[in-house]
C-alpha cells in the first residue's frame with residue numbers, strides 16, 4: 001500500500017464519515033421505538049423522519065443492521081398476486097422500488113428482468129389465466145404465455161415434452177425484478193440516521209411495558225426505555241415479540257433455505273419459478289445462480305442449512321436446467337419465516353394501544369419493504385390506518401376475512 005494512502009487513512013484531518021449513528025447510550029425516552037432494524041424497521045424510521053418530521057426514534061436490533069431475513073432473502077420483487085388487496089399493495093411497492101435509488105441517493109441496484117412462473121398442469125394454466133386477468137385489471141403487467149413464448153424467453157430451459165413435468169406454458173410478469181437487499185436496508189438506515197434517528201445494534205428487546213392496555217416502553221438488555229409508541233418489525237420473531245406484549249398472532253415459523261452456485265457467463269435473464277417442482281432460480285449480475293424453494297417441512301427457530309434441502313433443491317432445479325449438474329454450490333443459508341394462514345402479512349393496529357404490528361412476512365416481505373415503511377409511518381404519525389394495509393389487519397382472522405395468497409406465493413417468493 002502506498003505510504004501516502006496509509007497517511008491519509010490515519011490522518012484526523014479526514015475523519016471517517018459515519019453512515020449510521022455512532023454507538024451512544026440509549027436515552028430514557030423516545031417518541032417512537034422500532035423493534036427490528038431490518039429493511040422494514042429502517043424504512044419505517046426513514047418515512048417517519050422524512051415525511052412526518054418525527055425523528056426522535058430508536059431503531060433497535062438485537063443483532064446488526066439488516067442481519068435478519070433482509071440479509072438472507074433472494075430479492076425477488078413482483079406484484080403478480082391473486083387478490084385485489086394483494087395486487088394493489090405489492091404494485092405500489094414495486095412502483096416505489098423504481099424511485100428508491102433517487103429517494104435514498106443510494107444505488108439499490110434494481111434490475112427489472114421479468115419473472116416467468118412455469119405451468120406443468122392444466123390446473124396451473126387455469127389459475128394463471130385467472131391471475132393474469134386480475135393483474136391486468138389492476139394495471140400489473142402479467143400475461144399467460146404458451147410453450148413457444150416460454151422457449152423464447154428462456155432458451156436454456158428443458159421443456160420436458162414427454163417428462164414428468166412438461167412445460168405447458170407460463171405466467172409472464174414483465175414487472176418482476178430484483179434489487180440488492182443490503183443496499184435497500186443500508187440506504188434507508190443511512191438516510192434515517194442523517195435525519196436524527198438513532199440506530200442501536202446489539203440491543204435486544206426483552207419485554208414490553210404495558211399499563212392499562214397501553215404500550216409505555218420496552219425493556220432491553222441495555223436498560224429500559226419509555227416511549228410514545230412501539231412498532232414491531234421483527235420478521236421471523238414476530239410471535240415471540242408480540243407475546244411480550246400479550247398479543248397472540250396466528251403464525252407458525254419455519255426455516256426457509258436458499259443456495260447459490262459458482263458464477264457462469266450471463267445466460268438467464270428472467271427470474272424463473274416452478275410451483276409444481278417447488279423451486280425458483282435467478283442468475284445474479286455476478287453470474288451466480290441463486291436457487292430457492294419451499295420452507296422446511298417443520299416449524300423451527302433455527303438458521304442452519306441442511307443436506308436434505310440441498311438435495312431437494314438440486315433435484316428440482318436439474319429438471320429445469322440439467323446443465324447445472326456441473327455447478328458447484330458455493331453457499332447455502334436459511335432464515336426464519338413467519339407464515340400466516342392466508343400467506344398475507346399482519347399489519348396495522350393491535351389490541352394494545354400505541355403498539356403497532358408489521359408482522360407475518362413469511363417468504364414474501366422483501367418486495368414489500370418500501371410500501372411497509374411508507375404505510376406504517378403514515379399509521380404511526382396520523383393514527384389512521386391507510387387504505388392499502390387495512391385488509392391486512394390482525395382482526396381479519398376473527399372475522400374470517402382472510403386475504404388468501406397461498407397459490408400466488410408458492411415457490412415464487
Ligand SMILES: Cc1cc2nc3c(=O)[nH]c(=O)nc-3n(C[C@H](O)[C@H](O)[C@H](O)COP(=O)(O)OP(=O)(O)OC[C@H]3O[C@@H](n4cnc5c(N)ncnc54)[C@H](O)[C@@H]3O)c2cc1C
Pocket residue numbers: 035036037038039040041060061062063064065066067068069070071072073074075076077203204205206233234235236237241256257258292333334335336337361362363364365366367368412413
Ligand atoms: C431464504 C429466504 C428467501 C426469501 N426470499 C424472498 C424474496 O425473494 N422476495 C421477498 O419478497 N421476500 C423473500 N423472503 C422474505 C423476506 O426476507 C422477509 O419477509 C423480509 O426480509 C422481512 O424484513 P424485515 O425487515 O421485516 O425482517 P428482518 O430483516 O428479519 O429484520 C428483523 C430484525 O429484527 C431483529 N429482532 C428480532 N427479535 C428482536 C428483539 N427481541 N429485539 C430487537 N431486535 C430483534 C432481528 O435481529 C432482525 O434484524 C425470503 C426469506 C428467506 C429466509
